Structures are given as structure tokens and as C-alpha cells.
Amino acid sequence: MVEQRREATLADVARRAGVSMATASRALSARGPASSSTRDRVTAAARALGYVPNPAARALATRSGTRIAIAVGGHTAHVLNDPYVARVTAATATTAASREIGASLHWLPLHTPAALAELAENRDISGIIVVNPTEPALAALPRSARRRVAAIGIGSRDVPSFDVDNATGTTRVVEHLLATGRRRIAMITGPEWLPCTRRALSAYHRATADAGTPSRHVPGDFTAARGGRAAADIMTRWPDTDAIFALGDLSALGALDALRRDGVDVPGDVAVAGFDDLAFAALSRPGLTTATHPVEAIAAGAAAALLDRRPVVPLTFYPSTLVVRGSG
Amino acid sequence: MVEQRREATLADVARRAGVSMATASRALSARGPASSSTRDRVTAAARALGYVPNPAARALATRSGTRIAIAVGGHTAHVLNDPYVARVTAATATTAASREIGASLHWLPLHTPAALAELAENRDISGIIVVNPTEPALAALPRSARRRVAAIGIGSRDVPSFDVDNATGTTRVVEHLLATGRRRIAMITGPEWLPCTRRALSAYHRATADAGTPSRHVPGDFTAARGGRAAADIMTRWPDTDAIFALGDLSALGALDALRRDGVDVPGDVAVAGFDDLAFAALSRPGLTTATHPVEAIAAGAAAALLDRRPVVPLTFYPSTLVVRGSG
DNA sequence: CTGTTAGCGCTTTCAC
DNA sequence: GTGAAAGCGCTAACAG
Numbered sequence: 001m002v003e004q005r006r007e008a009t010l011a012d013v014a015r016r017a018g019v020s021m022a023t024a025s026r027a028l029s030a031r032g033p034a035s036s037s038t039r040d041r042v043t044a045a046a047r048a049l050g051y052v053p054n055p056a057a058r059a060l061a062t063r064s065g066t067r068i069a070i071a072v073g074g075h076t077a078h079v080l081n082d083p084y085v086a087r088v089t090a091a092t093a094t095t096a097a098s099r100e101i102g103a104s105l106h107w108l109p110l111h112t113p114a115a116l117a118e119l120a121e122n123r124d125i126s127g128i129i130v131v132n133p134t135e136p137a138l139a140a141l142p143r144s145a146r147r148r149v150a151a152i153g154i155g156s157r158d159v160p161s162f163d164v165d166n167a168t169g170t171t172r173v174v175e176h177l178l179a180t181g182r183r184r185i186a187m188i189t190g191p192e193w194l195p196c197t198r199r200a201l202s203a204y205h206r207a208t209a210d211a212g213t214p215s216r217h218v219p220g221d222f223t224a225a226r227g228g229r230a231a232a233d234i235m236t237r238w239p240d241t242d243a244i245f246a247l248g249d250l251s252a253l254g255a256l257d258a259l260r261r262d263g264v265d266v267p268g269d270v271a272v273a274g275f276d277d278l279a280f281a282a283l284s285r286p287g288l289t290t291a292t293h294p295v296e297a298i299a300a301g302a303a304a305a306l307l308d309r310r311p312v313v314p315l316t317f318y319p320s321t322l323v324v325r326g327s328g
Numbered sequence: 329m330v331e332q333r334r335e336a337t338l339a340d341v342a343r344r345a346g347v348s349m350a351t352a353s354r355a356l357s358a359r360g361p362a363s364s365s366t367r368d369r370v371t372a373a374a375r376a377l378g379y380v381p382n383p384a385a386r387a388l389a390t391r392s393g394t395r396i397a398i399a400v401g402g403h404t405a406h407v408l409n410d411p412y413v414a415r416v417t418a419a420t421a422t423t424a425a426s427r428e429i430g431a432s433l434h435w436l437p438l439h440t441p442a443a444l445a446e447l448a449e450n451r452d453i454s455g456i457i458v459v460n461p462t463e464p465a466l467a468a469l470p471r472s473a474r475r476r477v478a479a480i481g482i483g484s485r486d487v488p489s490f491d492v493d494n495a496t497g498t499t500r501v502v503e504h505l506l507a508t509g510r511r512r513i514a515m516i517t518g519p520e521w522l523p524c525t526r527r528a529l530s531a532y533h534r535a536t537a538d539a540g541t542p543s544r545h546v547p548g549d550f551t552a553a554r555g556g557r558a559a560a561d562i563m564t565r566w567p568d569t570d571a572i573f574a575l576g577d578l579s580a581l582g583a584l585d586a587l588r589r590d591g592v593d594v595p596g597d598v599a600v601a602g603f604d605d606l607a608f609a610a611l612s613r614p615g616l617t618t619a620t621h622p623v624e625a626i627a628a629g630a631a632a633a634l635l636d637r638r639p640v641v642p643l644t645f646y647p648s649t650l651v652v653r654g655s656g
Numbered sequence: 657c658t659g660t661t662a663g664c665g666c667t668t669t670c671a672c
Numbered sequence: 673g674t675g676a677a678a679g680c681g682c683t684a685a686c687a688g
Contacts, residue, residue, distance in 0.1 A: 007451055009665055020675045025667060032668085033673055055452050056394050057665035059384035060680045066384050066394040067430030070421070080422055081624065083607065086414035089421050093398070093433035094408055100452060102395030102430020105421035123335060124383050124428060224611055253611045260613065279411065280608040283552055283581045285588065296409065337681055348659045353683060360684090361657050385681035388664045660687080665680105672675085 008049035017045035028053070055100045065126035067102040068092060068303055071119055072131045077107040082222075083250075083278070084295065088131055088152065091299035099307055101126060110193065113137040120145040127306030129299065130159070132194055147309055150302040153196035160312045162302040163196060166247070166275065167203040169291035169320030173245055173273050174207040176289070176322055182243035182271055186216035188230040188255065189247045200247050200275075216241060220251045227251030228258035235264065242270055243328060249274035249281045249290055256284060256327060271328025275320075286326030294318045336377035345373035356381070383428045393454035395430040396420060396631055399447055400459040405435040410550075411606070412623065416459055416480065419627035427635055429454060438521065441465040448473040455634030457627065458487070460522055475637055478630040481524035488640045490630040491524060494575070494603065495531040497619035497648030501573055501601050502535040504617070504650055510571035510599055514544035516558040516583065517575050528575050528603075544569065548579045555579030556586035563592065570598055571656060577602035577609045577618055584612060584655060599656025603648075614654030622646045 014024035019038060026032040027042035034042075045051075059066045070089055072079050079085060085105075093103040104125075108115045113136035119128055120141060128149045130137070138156040141149060146158045155161030177185050187204045190197040201217065208215045216238050218230045227246055231254070234241055244259075246252035252274030259266055266272050266286060274281060274290040281288040298318050305312045342352035347366060354360040355370035362370075373379075387394045398417055400407050407413060413433075421431040432453075436443045441464035447456055448469060456477045458465070466484040469477060474486045483489030505513050515532045518525040529545065536543045544566050546558045555574055559582070562569055572587075574580035580602030587594055594600050594614060602609060602618040609616040626646050633640045 007449075010667095011665080021666080022668075022676080023674055026674090029667085035673060038673080052450075054388070054665050056384045056387035057680090058667075059394070060382070060388050060682090061665080061667040063680070066387070067424075069425070080418060083411060083414070086411070086418040089418040090408060090414040090433055093417050093421060093431050096395075096430065097397070097432035097434050100432075102424065102432045103421050104425035104428075104430045105418055106425050122380075224607070250607070253608070257611060257613065279552070279578070280581075280611070283585060283608070284611070285585065285613065338683095339681080349681090350660080350683080351658055354658085357683085363657060366657080382681050385664090386683075388666090389681080389683040391664070658688085660685105662683100662685085664683085667678105667680085669678085670676090672673105 007054075008051045010051070010053070012049055013042060013046045013051050016049060017041045052100070059124075063123055065124050067104050067125060068096055068306060069104050069106055069119055069125045069128045070131065071106045071108050071116055071128055073108040073110050073134060073137065075110050080105055080107055084276070085131060087295045088129070088299045091296040092129060092303050095300045095303040101307075108137065110134070113140045117141050117145065120148055129302045129306065132196055133159075134193060135195060148306070150306050152298055152302055155314060160305060160314050160316070162298050162305070162316045163318070164293045164298065164320050165317035166197070166200040166320065169275060170200040170203040170245070170247070171207050172320070172322040173275070173289070173291050174204055176324065177243045177245065177271055177273060177328060178207070178211050178213070180271070180328070182328070183213050184216070184238065184241045185213060185243040185245060186218065186234045186238060186241045187245045187247070188218050188220040188227060188234075188251050190219070191221050192219045197247055204245070220246065220248070222248040222251055224250045224254030224257070227254030231255035231258045232262065235259070235262065243273070244270060245273045247275045249276040249278045249288060252288055252290065253280065253284055256288065267326065267328045273328045277323050281323070282325065284327070289325045289328045290323050291320045292323060293320060336379040338379070338381070340377055341370060341374045341379050344377060345369045387452075391451055393452050395432050395453060396424055396634060397432050397434055397447055397453045397456045398459065399434045399436050399444055399456055401436040401438050401462060401465065403438050408433055408435055412604070413459060415623045416457070416627045419624040420457060420631050423628045423631040429635075436465065438462070441468045445469050445473065448476055457630045457634065460524055461487075462521060463523060476634070478634050480626055480630060483642060488633060488642050488644070490626050490633070490644045491646070492621045492626065492648050493645035494525070494528040494648065497603060498528040498531040498573075498575070499535050500648070500650040501603070501617070501619050502532055504652065505571045505573065505599055505601060505656060506535070506539050506541070508599070508656070510656070511541050512544070512566065512569045513541060513571040513573060514546065514562045514566060514569045515573045515575070516546050516548040516555060516562075516579050518547070519549050520547045525575055532573070548574065548576070550576040550579055552578045552582030552585070555582030559583035559586045560590065563587070563590065571601070572598060573601045575603045577604040577606045577616060580616055580618065581608065581612055584616065595654065595656045601656045605651050609651070610653065612655070617653045617656045618651050619648045620651060621648060
């Protein structure tokens, strides 16, 4: 740690290394030609001076942007208060910090698919992480947005997707319920406009079909209140249901509560399982059986892909593992 | 919305308004002199061109930074995964978005008070929000950091504090417990090194003293596990305790669970109350009695103070209100 | 009140 | 492989 009166600039580094600023820039950014001896001298000078590049200057010169935007679709700006969104934001802001940039959080009105494209036009934004995008929003992206957008949820030809493997996670949960003797398993999903839960729904259909048991599906919205209503709904329509799997712990906890209130014993009469493994899943009584969701790793992966601008596989799935607790 | 081949720059605006760039800059930023007629012309030109200032250029010229940093003290970087920290980050990133900047999240090792000062040196950072700072960290700040740091927690002569009014919140909770007949109320606080909970502790001491009831205090760390252990500890040391108040819903839920496991009836034998009103406080059985904590408003207030660089009162308290549920 | 003139710190042609 | 020079878009003296 070298103390400097004012922050060292590239000019200082170049001077100390006895080269021009242009050379110093190339050597440091490893872009363009540079002899290895020069590179070493420049690197040494930079370290000696405690040189840290000025992101604003770099952004201005390269038009690369100064922050990574997180965009979340929803009916109201209220989605920005969701704990899941908060986790994504914190993880992104941590990754961003290590690259000397920031993260900003934006609401995308659900019925304005052009909003995402508009964000992508903003040259001050290095890249965008779209959380739970819809197909129309993705389709409205101009080609120029390629490599500038990554999705946590479904992707598209141009937008790589980083997501939890909710198909396998779902399969594991359903198989666990089947293995413990459940035969009439109902599922509560996310909002119907949310495409990224479709894979989970298919996995559920397949798992129940394979077992020769019925499929019973009710959409939710990831809130506890709606989860409770969905559970009541399920028990009315299919009174012999012996397990409820909700895609989201919050909904599952809401379901758990509703069942209990209606005098249904959990897990005696009906098993309940969730998805996400939130901190609170371990605190309910009975504890909530669920599947993990590595949000932090997913957000970090998406952010890194965006910032590194390196070619990336179109679909990256992060594994989800079963967590068995008392509820089912 | 006007479509432009390339983004309009200040030069375009100035040209269209028939003034110099300097004048356009003054007119738009409302800094420095400018006749109102000029101002109007410039504003109109800017709107017509759909002009949006380039934050990177502005940051470079003014050295004002491109992001707001959130710094959280803790023993390990694990504190960055805390849901409370995530809420603060999301709220800050939202406020930042409206100012075209970003937010980054940083861990401050607890025993390196200089880490905060070092962050404050970074000229790419517009301002810092310190979450739960310690006195040594604040004391280590150079004078040059004035107006660049705001605290969510304790402040100092130079650092304004934005915090929930946990003294009043605590008083309300304790008075509620007293009003419902509790007489031996114990309190679980945060870590002992965390100064921002002291006010709450004093309020607790005062409220119990006023009522002529004993004070029973055990430190915690805001986690559920520790809350559970603290509750067990309390019941061992003071078996006649009839209420436990935890400064943090997570701890309260942990306490609730531990009591239940030990066969203690809640609220029959012992009432339990928390603080924060997390989403999950409403989902436990019995529901958790608690006090609200307007994290989003606090973070937005701190961020705005930092970005506006306007004089700010040293201490801003956000009100906390009692939420009575089944646990006490 | 307004225009001119220098930068802010970095990258990037384009010669050499 | 390296250097000179021209910006990126904006603000801040300093004259007038």
C-alpha cells in the first residue's frame, strides 16, 4: 500500500516505466501488442504506485458504461421489494464492486416490452441482467443488445440464460414425495405469464405421469397469501390431495399455514414442499422440505459473463438439491 | 421520445439553443448564473433532442464518482448474504438508478477500522452508506470524507446517521408486553460490538425500570440459531421469565422455536416479540408480535443525502410502529 | 449573464 | 512494438 498525495494516473505509471501512455495502456489492459519486457516494467510501475484505473475515464473513452443494470418485470414497481430480487441485487452489487463498478435496479412494467430495449440503449449501462423476462421483452431487443443482456430465467437466441435447474429440482422433490408414499401431488407454480417456471411444470407433469399419478396444477404468484389461497383451492377441487408442492418457499409457507388453519395435518394428511430454501424454510414448524436455489452464484455468473463480454454458452443451469425437513 | 442516430450530447443541445456549451451546462445543471430566457431555450432544446447527460463524462469532469458504495462491517464476508443487507442494497440500487448511477456492496472486516477510510479515498465512489458502523471505523475517517459518508446505525460528528427509531420501537414493544400483564421481560440484543442497538437497550432498561420490573439482557447476533440459544439461556438463568423481546425477527423466531421445543407455551407461558417486521414474522405460528423497520425508506434517505450533497441533520430517525400478532 | 479555453484520465487510430 | 495526438462528453475557471 503506497500512499500518494493524489491517486496515481496512467501518466504516472507510464512515466515511471519510461514508456508512453499508449504503451502503458496496452500493457495493462493486455489488449494490443506489447513486448513482455515492457509489460513487466509497466506492471511493476503500476503496482509500485498503487495504480487503480479510473472507471469513469475508461467508460468515457470506451463507451463501455459504468454500471450493470438489474431489470425486473412485474405488474407494479413493488416487485423490487421482493426478497429474491434483493438477493440477486446484493450478489450483483458484490460482483460489481470487485470490478470497480456499480449496479442499479429497475422495474420493467409487464405490459411495456419495449422498456427493456430502452434500457439497453442506455450507453451508461455496461450490461443488463433481466430477472424473469418474458418472451415479448426479449423479442423486442434490437440486435445491438447482443452480449449486453443476460437472463436469470428464460433466454433467447441472443440472450444467454443463467438459471437454477428447476426441472431437476422439481423432479427430485416429486420423486421424494412419491417415495414417501404420496400419490396425489398438486403443484402451485408462479404467475402464468412467467415462462421460466414452465420447465418445472413439465418436469412435474412428467414425474407424476411416470408414476401413474394425477397432475393437479394451480398458478400462484410467489406470495404467501396467494399460496394459501391456492392450497385452499386445491383441497376444494381435489379433496383427496395428499401433497402440495409450491414453486417458491413463500407460497409453500402460505400453503402450510392455510392447511393448518383448515385443520389439515401436515405432514400427516398432506405433505408440503417448496423451492428456494430461504432462511425461513428451516424456521417454520414443521420445517419446510424444499430444494435449493443458488441465487448468489447465478447472479455472480450472469454479471461476470456480461462484464467479461466473453462468449458464453446459451444455457447455464445451476444445480438444485433436495432438502428434506418435517413438512413432507 | 425522439429517435436519434447517436445519443444527443451537450454540444448538440447548445447548438440547437444557439448558446455555448458552458451556458447550456449551467442552464441544465441549474448551477451558476443563467438568464431565465436562456434557461428555457436550453431546456426546450434538450427535451427536443431527448438529451440525457452522460454520467461517465460528468463524473470524470467533476470527480464526483459513478457509484454509491454500501459498506457492511462483520467478522466475515458472509454478512453480505444477510437479508437485511440485501434489502438495503436493493433500495439503494433503486434510488441510484433514478440518478443514473450504480451501487456496489463491500464487506468491512471488523478488526480493520481503516478499511472504511480506504473506501472513502476511492474517487470513483460518490458516497458511502455504512451499515452498522463501529466507532473506531468512523473515527478513522479523514476529514476529507465529510459529506461522503452516511450511516445506517450510529453516526459521528462528521457522519450523519439515518436509522430506525429503535428506542421508541423498543419502548412500544415493552409497554405492550407490560400492558398485557408480563412482568419479567428479558431482552436479546445484537452483537456487543454493535453500537446501534445501545439506544434500544437503554430504552428497554428505562421501560422496565419505570414499571419496577427487572432487566434481563443477553446479547445475540441477529441469527435464528443464536436467538434460540439465547432463549434457552434466559430460561435457565431466570426460569420465571414471562416474556422475551429480541431485537431482530430472526432471533425472535429462533427463540420462539427453542421455547416450543422445550415445551414452553407461547404465548401462554412466555410471550415473544421481535423487531423488523420481516415478511416471515406474519407466517410463523403463532404470528410474531414485532415493530416495523422501514429499511427501504432509510436507505433511500441516506442515498439521497449523499448524492445531493446537501446539508443534512446529523440524526434522522424513522418511526417504528408496533405490530401485534399472536406471540405476545 | 455568456463564451473561450482547458482539462478530467483513459483508449485508440495512425504513423513510424 | 511503440509514440504522438486526437478525442470520449462534460464542467470549471477566467475573461469579457
